[in-house]
Amino acid sequence: MVGPEIQHVTQTGKVNKCLSFGPFSRGWCLSTRPLTFLKCRSRVRVFCTHSFSIKTDMELGSIVSAVRSKRVLLGDEVRPAVIVIKDGKIHQILSDSDFSGDVAGEVLDVGDRLVMPGIVDCHVHVNEPGRTSWEGFWTATRAAAAGGVTTIVDMPLNSIPPTTTLGNFHEKLQEATGKCFVDTAFWGGVIPGNQLELRPMIQAGVAGFKCFLIHSGVEEFPHVNDWDLHRTMKQLQGTGSVLLFHAERDVQQTTEENGDPCQYSTFLQSRPDDMEIEAIRTVTELCLQYQVRCHIVHLSSAKPLKLIQEARQAGAPLTVETTHHYLSLCAENIPAGATQFKCCPPIRGSVNQEQLWSALKAGQIDMVVSDHSPCTPDLKKLDNGDFTEAWGGISSLQFGLPLFWSSASKRGFKLSDVVRLLSQKTAQLSSLDNQKGSLAPGYDADLVIWDPEREFEIKEASIYHKNKVLTPYLGVTLQGVVCVTIVRGLLVYREGSFCPEPLGKHLLIPIQPNCGAQ
Ligand SMILES: NC(=O)NC(NC(N)=O)C(=O)[O-]
Ligand SMILES: [Zn+2]
Numbered sequence: 272m273v274g275p276e277i278q279h280v281t282q283t284g285k286v287n288k289c290l291s292f293g294p295f296s297r298g299w300c301l302s303t304r305p306l307t308f309l310k311c312r313s314r315v316r317v318f319c320t321h322s323f324s325i326k327t328d329m330e331l332g333s334i335v336s337a338v339r340s341k342r343v344l345l346g347d348e349v350r351p352a353v354i355v356i357k358d359g360k361i362h363q364i365l366s367d368s369d370f371s372g373d374v375a376g377e378v379l380d381v382g383d384r385l386v387m388p389g390i391v392d393c394h395v396h397v398n399e400p401g402r403t404s405w406e407g408f409w410t411a412t413r414a415a416a417a418g419g420v421t422t423i424v425d426m427p428l429n430s431i432p433p434t435t436t437l438g439n440f441h442e443k444l445q446e447a448t449g450k451c452f453v454d455t456a457f458w459g460g461v462i463p464g465n466q467l468e469l470r471p472m473i474q475a476g477v478a479g480f481k482c483f484l485i486h487s488g489v490e491e492f493p494h495v496n497d498w499d500l501h502r503t504m505k506q507l508q509g510t511g512s513v514l515l516f517h518a519e520r521d522v523q524q525t526t527e528e529n530g531d532p533c534q535y536s537t538f539l540q541s542r543p544d545d546m547e548i549e550a551i552r553t554v555t556e557l558c559l560q561y562q563v564r565c566h567i568v569h570l571s572s573a574k575p576l577k578l579i580q581e582a583r584q585a586g587a588p589l590t591v592e593t594t595h596h597y598l599s600l601c602a603e604n605i606p607a608g609a610t611q612f613k614c615c616p617p618i619r620g621s622v623n624q625e626q627l628w629s630a631l632k633a634g635q636i637d638m639v640v641s642d643h644s645p646c647t648p649d650l651k652k653l654d655n656g657d658f659t660e661a662w663g664g665i666s667s668l669q670f671g672l673p674l675f676w677s678s679a680s681k682r683g684f685k686l687s688d689v690v691r692l693l694s695q696k697t698a699q700l701s702s703l704d705n706q707k708g709s710l711a712p713g714y715d716a717d718l719v720i721w722d723p724e725r726e727f728e729i730k731e732a733s734i735y736h737k738n739k740v741l742t743p744y745l746g747v748t749l750q751g752v753v754c755v756t757i758v759r760g761l762l763v764y765r766e767g768s769f770c771p772e773p774l775g776k777h778l779l780i781p782i783q784p785n786c787g788a789q
Protein backbone atom coordinates (compact mmCIF):
# COMPACT_ATOMS: atom_id res chain seq x y z
CA MET A 272 0.00 0.00 0.00
CA VAL A 273 1.45 3.34 -0.91
CA GLY A 274 1.00 6.52 0.96
CA PRO A 275 -1.27 9.36 -0.13
CA GLU A 276 -2.44 9.12 -3.69
CA ILE A 277 0.49 10.57 -5.56
CA GLN A 278 -0.22 11.63 -9.12
CA HIS A 279 2.64 12.56 -11.37
CA VAL A 280 2.06 15.72 -13.32
CA THR A 281 3.25 15.65 -16.91
CA GLN A 282 4.56 18.97 -18.11
CA THR A 283 2.01 20.50 -20.45
CA GLY A 284 3.74 23.74 -21.18
CA LYS A 285 7.03 25.30 -20.35
CA VAL A 286 6.55 27.95 -17.71
CA ASN A 287 8.93 30.80 -18.28
CA LYS A 288 9.28 34.56 -18.06
CA CYS A 289 7.27 35.51 -21.14
CA LEU A 290 4.63 32.82 -21.02
CA SER A 291 1.56 34.06 -19.25
CA PHE A 292 -1.78 32.41 -18.88
CA GLY A 293 -5.19 33.99 -19.09
CA PRO A 294 -6.57 35.25 -15.81
CA PHE A 295 -8.23 32.01 -14.85
CA SER A 296 -6.58 29.39 -16.94
CA ARG A 297 -4.80 26.62 -15.20
CA GLY A 298 -1.20 26.32 -16.21
CA TRP A 299 0.26 23.00 -15.23
CA CYS A 300 3.93 22.71 -14.69
CA LEU A 301 6.19 19.91 -13.74
CA SER A 302 6.92 19.96 -10.05
CA THR A 303 9.97 18.17 -8.79
CA ARG A 304 7.62 17.02 -6.08
CA PRO A 305 4.83 15.08 -7.83
CA LEU A 306 2.65 15.72 -4.84
CA THR A 307 1.32 19.03 -5.97
CA PHE A 308 -0.65 20.37 -8.89
CA LEU A 309 0.31 23.96 -9.24
CA LYS A 310 -1.75 26.64 -10.82
CA CYS A 311 0.85 29.08 -11.93
CA ARG A 312 1.28 32.36 -13.70
CA SER A 313 4.64 33.58 -14.66
CA ARG A 314 5.59 37.19 -14.96
CA VAL A 315 8.58 38.94 -13.53
CA ARG A 316 7.93 42.06 -11.52
CA VAL A 317 9.87 43.58 -8.69
CA PHE A 318 7.85 45.32 -6.04
CA CYS A 319 9.04 47.90 -3.60
CA THR A 320 7.51 48.26 -0.22
CA HIS A 321 7.61 51.63 1.48
CA SER A 322 4.85 51.40 4.01
CA PHE A 323 3.31 48.92 6.38
CA SER A 324 1.49 46.97 3.71
CA ILE A 325 3.34 45.06 1.09
CA LYS A 326 2.40 46.75 -2.17
CA THR A 327 2.06 44.15 -4.81
CA ASP A 328 -0.51 43.02 -7.31
CA MET A 329 1.14 39.62 -7.35
CA GLU A 330 -1.71 37.16 -7.57
CA LEU A 331 -2.27 35.03 -4.53
CA GLY A 332 -1.44 31.49 -5.56
CA SER A 333 1.36 32.75 -7.83
CA ILE A 334 4.71 31.05 -8.01
CA VAL A 335 7.26 33.25 -6.29
CA SER A 336 10.68 32.86 -7.88
CA ALA A 337 12.58 35.09 -5.50
CA VAL A 338 12.04 36.95 -2.23
CA ARG A 339 14.16 39.99 -1.48
CA SER A 340 14.39 41.46 2.01
CA LYS A 341 16.65 43.68 4.04
CA ARG A 342 16.17 41.20 6.92
CA VAL A 343 16.57 37.49 6.23
CA LEU A 344 17.26 35.26 9.23
CA LEU A 345 20.15 33.00 8.30
CA GLY A 346 21.30 30.93 11.26
CA ASP A 347 21.86 33.45 14.05
CA GLU A 348 22.33 36.36 11.67
CA VAL A 349 19.78 38.78 10.18
CA ARG A 350 21.02 40.31 6.95
CA PRO A 351 19.85 41.54 3.51
CA ALA A 352 19.49 38.68 1.04
CA VAL A 353 17.56 37.30 -1.91
CA ILE A 354 16.11 33.82 -1.62
CA VAL A 355 15.90 32.28 -5.09
CA ILE A 356 13.21 29.61 -5.40
CA LYS A 357 12.95 26.86 -8.02
CA ASP A 358 10.29 24.14 -8.20
CA GLY A 359 9.11 24.88 -4.69
CA LYS A 360 12.57 24.52 -3.18
CA ILE A 361 15.10 27.07 -1.99
CA HIS A 362 17.59 27.16 -4.86
CA GLN A 363 20.06 29.83 -3.77
CA ILE A 364 20.47 32.48 -1.11
CA LEU A 365 22.29 35.45 -2.62
CA SER A 366 23.36 38.91 -1.63
CA ASP A 367 21.43 41.63 -3.43
CA SER A 368 24.40 42.48 -5.59
CA ASP A 369 24.81 38.88 -6.72
CA PHE A 370 21.14 38.49 -7.71
CA SER A 371 20.73 39.06 -11.46
CA GLY A 372 16.91 39.14 -11.38
CA ASP A 373 16.79 36.59 -14.17
CA VAL A 374 14.23 34.12 -12.78
CA ALA A 375 11.27 32.31 -14.32
CA GLY A 376 8.54 33.71 -12.11
CA GLU A 377 7.92 36.78 -9.97
CA VAL A 378 10.21 38.52 -7.53
CA LEU A 379 8.68 39.65 -4.25
CA ASP A 380 10.47 42.49 -2.50
CA VAL A 381 9.30 42.72 1.12
CA GLY A 382 11.41 45.67 2.21
CA ASP A 383 12.57 45.25 5.79
CA ARG A 384 10.13 42.60 6.86
CA LEU A 385 11.76 39.64 8.49
CA VAL A 386 11.97 36.43 6.44
CA MET A 387 12.40 33.09 8.21
CA PRO A 388 11.40 29.43 7.82
CA GLY A 389 7.67 28.81 8.13
CA ILE A 390 6.41 27.40 11.44
CA VAL A 391 5.96 23.63 11.72
CA ASP A 392 3.17 22.98 14.23
CA CYS A 393 3.20 19.26 14.96
CA HIS A 394 0.27 19.20 17.38
CA VAL A 395 -2.99 20.20 15.68
CA HIS A 396 -6.39 18.52 16.02
CA VAL A 397 -8.15 19.13 12.71
CA ASN A 398 -11.03 16.74 13.58
CA GLU A 399 -12.03 15.96 9.99
CA PRO A 400 -13.67 13.69 8.92
CA GLY A 401 -16.45 13.21 11.41
CA ARG A 402 -16.23 16.41 13.49
CA THR A 403 -15.65 18.95 10.73
CA SER A 404 -18.01 21.29 12.57
CA TRP A 405 -15.27 21.52 15.22
CA GLU A 406 -12.59 22.63 12.66
CA GLY A 407 -11.69 20.91 9.35
CA PHE A 408 -8.79 21.07 6.91
CA TRP A 409 -10.05 24.10 4.96
CA THR A 410 -10.40 26.35 8.01
CA ALA A 411 -7.50 24.95 10.03
CA THR A 412 -4.96 25.29 7.20
CA ARG A 413 -6.13 28.85 6.40
CA ALA A 414 -5.74 29.77 10.05
CA ALA A 415 -2.29 28.19 9.91
CA ALA A 416 -1.32 30.17 6.82
CA ALA A 417 -2.53 33.41 8.46
CA GLY A 418 -0.17 32.61 11.34
CA GLY A 419 2.91 31.83 9.26
CA VAL A 420 2.49 28.10 9.91
CA THR A 421 3.50 26.35 6.69
CA THR A 422 3.22 22.76 7.93
CA ILE A 423 0.82 21.18 10.39
CA VAL A 424 0.83 17.60 11.65
CA ASP A 425 -2.71 16.44 12.32
CA MET A 426 -3.52 14.47 15.43
CA PRO A 427 -5.28 11.07 15.04
CA LEU A 428 -8.14 11.96 17.31
CA ASN A 429 -11.25 13.73 17.40
CA SER A 430 -11.80 12.80 13.75
CA ILE A 431 -14.27 10.00 13.17
CA PRO A 432 -12.93 7.55 12.34
CA PRO A 433 -9.71 8.17 14.31
CA THR A 434 -6.46 7.47 12.47
CA THR A 435 -5.98 4.08 14.13
CA THR A 436 -6.01 1.77 11.09
CA LEU A 437 -4.53 1.86 7.60
CA GLY A 438 -8.01 2.14 6.14
CA ASN A 439 -8.89 5.06 8.43
CA PHE A 440 -5.63 6.80 7.44
CA HIS A 441 -6.51 6.55 3.76
CA GLU A 442 -9.99 7.85 4.50
CA LYS A 443 -8.42 10.85 6.24
CA LEU A 444 -6.08 11.46 3.29
CA GLN A 445 -9.02 11.44 0.91
CA GLU A 446 -10.87 13.90 3.13
CA ALA A 447 -7.84 16.21 3.31
CA THR A 448 -7.21 16.14 -0.43
CA GLY A 449 -8.04 19.43 -2.10
CA LYS A 450 -8.63 21.29 1.17
CA CYS A 451 -5.15 22.12 2.46
CA PHE A 452 -3.65 25.60 2.16
CA VAL A 453 -0.45 24.52 3.89
CA ASP A 454 1.48 21.25 3.98
CA THR A 455 -0.20 18.65 6.13
CA ALA A 456 1.21 15.48 7.64
CA PHE A 457 -0.45 13.00 9.96
CA TRP A 458 0.04 11.20 13.24
CA GLY A 459 -1.45 7.72 13.62
CA GLY A 460 -3.06 6.63 16.86
CA VAL A 461 -2.35 3.79 19.28
CA ILE A 462 -5.36 2.34 21.09
CA PRO A 463 -5.91 -1.03 22.73
CA GLY A 464 -5.66 -3.85 20.16
CA ASN A 465 -4.54 -1.94 17.05
CA GLN A 466 -0.84 -2.85 17.35
CA LEU A 467 -0.84 -4.81 14.08
CA GLU A 468 -1.97 -1.69 12.20
CA LEU A 469 1.10 0.31 13.17
CA ARG A 470 3.70 -0.91 10.71
CA PRO A 471 1.34 -0.72 7.71
CA MET A 472 0.55 2.87 8.73
CA ILE A 473 4.27 3.67 8.92
CA GLN A 474 4.67 2.32 5.40
CA ALA A 475 1.72 4.45 4.31
CA GLY A 476 3.40 7.62 5.59
CA VAL A 477 2.26 8.54 9.09
CA ALA A 478 4.77 10.68 10.98
CA GLY A 479 4.50 8.54 14.12
CA PHE A 480 1.84 7.70 16.71
CA LYS A 481 -0.07 9.26 19.63
CA CYS A 482 -1.52 7.47 22.62
CA PHE A 483 -3.28 8.49 25.82
CA LEU A 484 -2.58 7.17 29.32
CA ILE A 485 -5.88 8.65 30.55
CA HIS A 486 -9.35 9.14 29.02
CA SER A 487 -8.84 11.10 25.80
CA GLY A 488 -12.11 13.01 25.91
CA VAL A 489 -13.62 11.03 23.03
CA GLU A 490 -14.99 7.48 23.32
CA GLU A 491 -13.61 6.23 19.98
CA PHE A 492 -10.03 6.84 21.09
CA PRO A 493 -9.62 4.84 24.31
CA HIS A 494 -6.48 5.14 26.40
CA VAL A 495 -3.93 2.32 26.63
CA ASN A 496 -2.68 0.30 29.60
CA ASP A 497 0.79 -1.04 30.32
CA TRP A 498 0.14 -4.30 28.45
CA ASP A 499 -0.88 -2.39 25.30
CA LEU A 500 2.21 -0.21 25.64
CA HIS A 501 4.63 -3.14 25.79
CA ARG A 502 2.99 -4.67 22.69
CA THR A 503 3.18 -1.30 20.95
CA MET A 504 6.85 -0.81 21.78
CA LYS A 505 7.68 -4.21 20.30
CA GLN A 506 5.94 -3.22 17.06
CA LEU A 507 7.78 0.10 16.87
CA GLN A 508 11.28 -1.20 17.68
CA GLY A 509 13.59 -0.74 14.70
CA THR A 510 11.11 1.29 12.62
CA GLY A 511 12.54 4.76 13.40
CA SER A 512 9.01 5.89 14.22
CA VAL A 513 8.04 7.75 17.38
CA LEU A 514 5.35 7.36 20.05
CA LEU A 515 3.79 10.53 21.48
CA PHE A 516 2.16 10.37 24.89
CA HIS A 517 -0.63 12.35 26.44
CA ALA A 518 1.15 12.01 29.77
CA GLU A 519 -1.45 12.11 32.54
CA ARG A 520 -2.43 9.06 34.60
CA ASP A 521 -5.23 8.68 37.10
CA VAL A 522 -3.90 8.92 40.67
CA GLN A 523 -5.71 8.59 44.00
CA GLN A 524 -7.64 11.84 44.31
CA THR A 525 -6.59 13.55 47.54
CA THR A 526 -8.38 16.83 46.99
CA GLU A 527 -11.99 17.77 47.67
CA GLU A 528 -13.85 16.63 44.56
CA ASN A 529 -17.01 18.68 44.96
CA GLY A 530 -15.83 22.30 44.73
CA ASP A 531 -17.66 24.92 42.68
CA PRO A 532 -17.46 23.60 39.07
CA CYS A 533 -17.37 27.17 37.72
CA GLN A 534 -14.22 28.03 39.66
CA TYR A 535 -11.06 27.30 37.67
CA SER A 536 -9.35 26.18 40.90
CA THR A 537 -11.79 23.28 41.19
CA PHE A 538 -10.78 22.01 37.78
CA LEU A 539 -7.08 22.64 38.46
CA GLN A 540 -7.22 20.64 41.69
CA SER A 541 -8.79 17.73 39.81
CA ARG A 542 -5.69 17.44 37.59
CA PRO A 543 -2.75 17.63 40.05
CA ASP A 544 0.93 17.58 38.99
CA ASP A 545 1.16 13.97 40.26
CA MET A 546 -0.94 12.84 37.29
CA GLU A 547 1.78 14.07 34.94
CA ILE A 548 4.60 12.82 37.17
CA GLU A 549 3.25 9.24 37.30
CA ALA A 550 2.52 9.16 33.57
CA ILE A 551 5.97 10.47 32.71
CA ARG A 552 7.56 7.90 35.00
CA THR A 553 5.90 5.22 32.84
CA VAL A 554 7.09 6.90 29.64
CA THR A 555 10.72 7.13 30.79
CA GLU A 556 10.77 3.46 31.82
CA LEU A 557 9.37 2.29 28.48
CA CYS A 558 11.67 4.58 26.52
CA LEU A 559 14.77 3.31 28.31
CA GLN A 560 13.69 -0.33 28.05
CA TYR A 561 12.81 -0.42 24.35
CA GLN A 562 14.97 2.45 22.99
CA VAL A 563 12.06 3.58 20.82
CA ARG A 564 11.76 7.35 20.22
CA CYS A 565 9.22 8.71 22.72
CA HIS A 566 7.77 12.21 23.01
CA ILE A 567 5.81 13.84 25.81
CA VAL A 568 3.19 16.16 24.37
CA HIS A 569 1.91 19.37 26.02
CA LEU A 570 3.95 19.24 29.25
CA SER A 571 2.10 21.48 31.71
CA SER A 572 3.80 20.77 35.06
CA ALA A 573 7.46 21.60 35.61
CA LYS A 574 7.66 18.95 38.35
CA PRO A 575 8.43 15.96 36.05
CA LEU A 576 11.31 17.80 34.33
CA LYS A 577 13.85 16.15 36.64
CA LEU A 578 12.54 12.69 35.69
CA ILE A 579 12.80 13.59 32.00
CA GLN A 580 16.32 14.93 32.38
CA GLU A 581 17.52 11.84 34.28
CA ALA A 582 16.04 9.52 31.63
CA ARG A 583 17.71 11.47 28.81
CA GLN A 584 21.02 11.37 30.63
CA ALA A 585 20.56 7.61 30.98
CA GLY A 586 20.17 7.34 27.20
CA ALA A 587 16.42 7.52 26.63
CA PRO A 588 15.59 8.83 23.11
CA LEU A 589 13.02 11.10 24.71
CA THR A 590 11.78 14.57 23.72
CA VAL A 591 9.22 16.89 25.27
CA GLU A 592 7.08 19.82 24.14
CA THR A 593 5.13 22.46 25.90
CA THR A 594 2.45 24.71 24.43
CA HIS A 595 1.87 28.41 23.89
CA HIS A 596 -0.92 28.46 26.43
CA TYR A 597 1.19 27.06 29.27
CA LEU A 598 3.82 29.71 28.51
CA SER A 599 1.45 32.67 28.14
CA LEU A 600 -1.56 32.00 30.43
CA CYS A 601 -1.68 31.52 34.21
CA ALA A 602 -4.28 29.90 36.48
CA GLU A 603 -4.41 33.01 38.68
CA ASN A 604 -5.78 35.04 35.78
CA ILE A 605 -8.51 32.66 34.58
CA PRO A 606 -11.94 34.05 35.52
CA ALA A 607 -14.79 31.93 36.87
CA GLY A 608 -16.76 30.29 34.07
CA ALA A 609 -14.12 31.04 31.41
CA THR A 610 -14.13 27.50 30.02
CA GLN A 611 -12.38 28.59 26.83
CA PHE A 612 -9.25 28.26 28.99
CA LYS A 613 -9.91 24.60 29.81
CA CYS A 614 -7.41 22.08 28.52
CA CYS A 615 -5.83 18.88 29.80
CA PRO A 616 -3.37 18.92 31.43
CA PRO A 617 -4.50 22.22 32.90
CA ILE A 618 -2.91 25.68 32.72
CA ARG A 619 -1.11 25.96 36.06
CA GLY A 620 0.14 28.85 38.19
CA SER A 621 2.67 31.58 37.45
CA VAL A 622 5.46 29.96 39.48
CA ASN A 623 5.13 26.81 37.38
CA GLN A 624 5.08 28.94 34.23
CA GLU A 625 8.39 30.59 35.17
CA GLN A 626 9.88 27.11 35.63
CA LEU A 627 8.70 26.10 32.15
CA TRP A 628 10.37 29.19 30.65
CA SER A 629 13.60 28.41 32.49
CA ALA A 630 13.50 24.81 31.26
CA LEU A 631 12.91 26.02 27.71
CA LYS A 632 15.86 28.38 27.95
CA ALA A 633 18.04 25.58 29.37
CA GLY A 634 17.11 23.17 26.57
CA GLN A 635 15.24 20.79 28.90
CA ILE A 636 12.08 21.38 26.84
CA ASP A 637 12.66 20.83 23.12
CA MET A 638 9.85 22.59 21.33
CA VAL A 639 6.67 24.68 21.55
CA VAL A 640 3.42 23.83 19.75
CA SER A 641 -0.20 24.95 19.75
CA ASP A 642 -2.12 21.77 20.69
CA HIS A 643 -4.91 23.44 18.75
CA SER A 644 -7.92 21.43 19.97
CA PRO A 645 -11.14 23.20 18.95
CA CYS A 646 -14.76 22.14 19.31
CA THR A 647 -18.19 23.64 18.68
CA PRO A 648 -19.26 26.52 20.99
CA ASP A 649 -21.94 24.47 22.74
CA LEU A 650 -19.39 21.94 23.99
CA LYS A 651 -17.45 24.65 25.80
CA LYS A 652 -20.46 25.23 28.09
CA LEU A 653 -19.86 28.99 28.09
CA ASP A 654 -23.49 29.45 29.08
CA ASN A 655 -23.09 27.78 32.48
CA GLY A 656 -19.30 28.02 32.76
CA ASP A 657 -18.99 24.51 34.17
CA PHE A 658 -15.34 23.49 33.89
CA THR A 659 -16.09 19.87 34.77
CA GLU A 660 -18.49 19.49 31.81
CA ALA A 661 -16.73 21.69 29.20
CA TRP A 662 -14.60 20.30 26.37
CA GLY A 663 -10.88 20.37 27.16
CA GLY A 664 -8.99 22.01 24.33
CA ILE A 665 -7.69 25.47 23.38
CA SER A 666 -7.88 27.14 19.94
CA SER A 667 -4.70 29.01 19.05
CA LEU A 668 -3.24 27.62 15.80
CA GLN A 669 -3.19 31.04 14.09
CA PHE A 670 -1.43 32.81 16.94
CA GLY A 671 1.50 30.60 17.93
CA LEU A 672 4.26 32.80 16.49
CA PRO A 673 3.13 36.13 18.00
CA LEU A 674 2.07 34.42 21.24
CA PHE A 675 5.52 32.95 21.70
CA TRP A 676 7.44 36.04 20.48
CA SER A 677 5.42 38.45 22.66
CA SER A 678 6.85 36.79 25.77
CA ALA A 679 10.09 35.26 24.47
CA SER A 680 11.39 38.58 23.06
CA LYS A 681 11.22 40.00 26.61
CA ARG A 682 12.94 36.94 28.12
CA GLY A 683 16.16 37.06 26.12
CA PHE A 684 15.19 34.59 23.42
CA LYS A 685 16.52 35.37 19.93
CA LEU A 686 14.76 35.02 16.59
CA SER A 687 16.94 31.96 15.90
CA ASP A 688 15.45 30.37 19.06
CA VAL A 689 12.00 30.87 17.56
CA VAL A 690 13.04 28.94 14.45
CA ARG A 691 14.66 26.20 16.53
CA LEU A 692 11.74 25.74 18.93
CA LEU A 693 8.76 26.27 16.58
CA SER A 694 10.11 24.91 13.28
CA GLN A 695 13.32 22.87 13.41
CA LYS A 696 12.65 20.71 16.46
CA THR A 697 9.03 20.13 15.50
CA ALA A 698 10.14 19.17 11.98
CA GLN A 699 12.69 16.78 13.46
CA LEU A 700 10.07 15.10 15.66
CA SER A 701 7.87 14.59 12.60
CA SER A 702 10.73 13.25 10.43
CA LEU A 703 10.40 16.34 8.22
CA ASP A 704 13.71 18.03 9.10
CA ASN A 705 15.27 16.98 5.79
CA GLN A 706 12.83 19.27 3.98
CA LYS A 707 11.28 21.67 6.48
CA GLY A 708 12.45 24.18 9.07
CA SER A 709 15.58 25.67 7.49
CA LEU A 710 16.48 28.42 5.01
CA ALA A 711 19.00 26.45 3.02
CA PRO A 712 19.24 25.27 -0.58
CA GLY A 713 17.29 22.07 -1.11
CA TYR A 714 14.74 22.78 1.61
CA ASP A 715 11.11 23.48 0.77
CA ALA A 716 10.54 27.17 0.11
CA ASP A 717 8.27 27.60 3.13
CA LEU A 718 8.60 31.18 4.37
CA VAL A 719 6.94 33.37 6.95
CA ILE A 720 7.43 37.09 6.29
CA TRP A 721 6.55 39.15 9.33
CA ASP A 722 7.01 42.28 11.46
CA PRO A 723 8.38 41.12 14.83
CA GLU A 724 8.14 44.66 16.22
CA ARG A 725 4.54 45.45 15.26
CA GLU A 726 1.65 44.89 17.67
CA PHE A 727 -1.92 43.85 16.86
CA GLU A 728 -5.10 43.10 18.75
CA ILE A 729 -6.80 39.76 18.13
CA LYS A 730 -10.23 40.60 16.73
CA GLU A 731 -12.96 38.11 15.81
CA ALA A 732 -12.99 39.28 12.16
CA SER A 733 -9.33 38.31 11.70
CA ILE A 734 -9.62 34.84 13.24
CA TYR A 735 -9.78 32.05 10.63
CA HIS A 736 -10.43 29.10 12.98
CA LYS A 737 -13.94 27.74 12.43
CA ASN A 738 -15.32 28.64 15.87
CA LYS A 739 -13.73 32.07 16.21
CA VAL A 740 -15.04 33.13 19.59
CA LEU A 741 -13.68 30.08 21.42
CA THR A 742 -10.06 31.16 21.51
CA PRO A 743 -9.01 32.44 24.96
CA TYR A 744 -6.92 35.07 23.13
CA LEU A 745 -9.80 37.15 21.73
CA GLY A 746 -9.07 40.81 22.52
CA VAL A 747 -5.44 40.18 23.49
CA THR A 748 -2.73 42.44 21.99
CA LEU A 749 0.31 40.55 20.74
CA GLN A 750 3.66 41.49 19.24
CA GLY A 751 4.54 40.16 15.78
CA VAL A 752 2.38 40.58 12.67
CA VAL A 753 2.49 37.95 9.93
CA CYS A 754 2.40 39.73 6.55
CA VAL A 755 3.03 36.98 3.97
CA THR A 756 3.16 33.18 4.01
CA ILE A 757 4.73 31.19 1.19
CA VAL A 758 4.37 27.41 0.98
CA ARG A 759 6.74 25.58 -1.35
CA GLY A 760 7.24 28.78 -3.32
CA LEU A 761 3.54 29.61 -3.67
CA LEU A 762 2.03 32.81 -2.34
CA VAL A 763 -0.63 31.41 0.00
CA TYR A 764 -1.42 34.30 2.34
CA ARG A 765 -0.90 38.06 2.29
CA GLU A 766 -2.24 40.49 4.88
CA GLY A 767 -5.64 38.96 5.42
CA SER A 768 -6.15 37.42 1.99
CA PHE A 769 -5.63 33.85 0.83
CA CYS A 770 -5.00 32.21 -2.50
CA PRO A 771 -8.44 31.47 -3.96
CA GLU A 772 -8.19 27.73 -3.53
CA PRO A 773 -5.92 25.17 -1.89
CA LEU A 774 -2.58 25.00 -3.59
CA GLY A 775 -2.55 21.47 -4.76
CA LYS A 776 -4.68 18.38 -4.86
CA HIS A 777 -2.10 16.39 -2.96
CA LEU A 778 -0.32 18.74 -0.64
CA LEU A 779 0.26 15.86 1.74
CA ILE A 780 3.51 14.41 2.86
CA PRO A 781 4.39 10.73 2.99
CA ILE A 782 6.81 10.46 5.88
CA GLN A 783 9.95 8.32 5.92
CA PRO A 784 10.91 8.00 9.63
CA ASN A 785 14.26 9.37 10.73
CA CYS A 786 15.82 5.96 11.31
CA GLY A 787 18.99 7.68 12.39
CA ALA A 788 17.10 9.47 15.11
CA GLN A 789 16.56 6.26 17.12
N1 LIG B 1 -9.14 14.99 22.50
C1 LIG B 1 -8.35 16.08 22.51
O1 LIG B 1 -8.30 16.86 21.60
N2 LIG B 1 -7.59 16.26 23.58
C2 LIG B 1 -6.68 17.37 23.65
N3 LIG B 1 -7.20 18.25 24.64
C3 LIG B 1 -6.51 19.07 25.46
N4 LIG B 1 -5.21 19.20 25.33
O2 LIG B 1 -7.13 19.64 26.34
C4 LIG B 1 -5.32 16.81 24.00
O3 LIG B 1 -4.36 17.16 23.33
O4 LIG B 1 -5.25 16.02 24.92
ZN1 LIG C 1 -3.33 15.46 24.87
Ligand SMILES: [Zn+2]
Nearest residue numbers: 396426642644
Ligand atom coordinates in the same frame (compact mmCIF):
# COMPACT_ATOMS: atom_id res chain seq x y z
ZN1 LIG D 1 -3.72 17.50 21.65
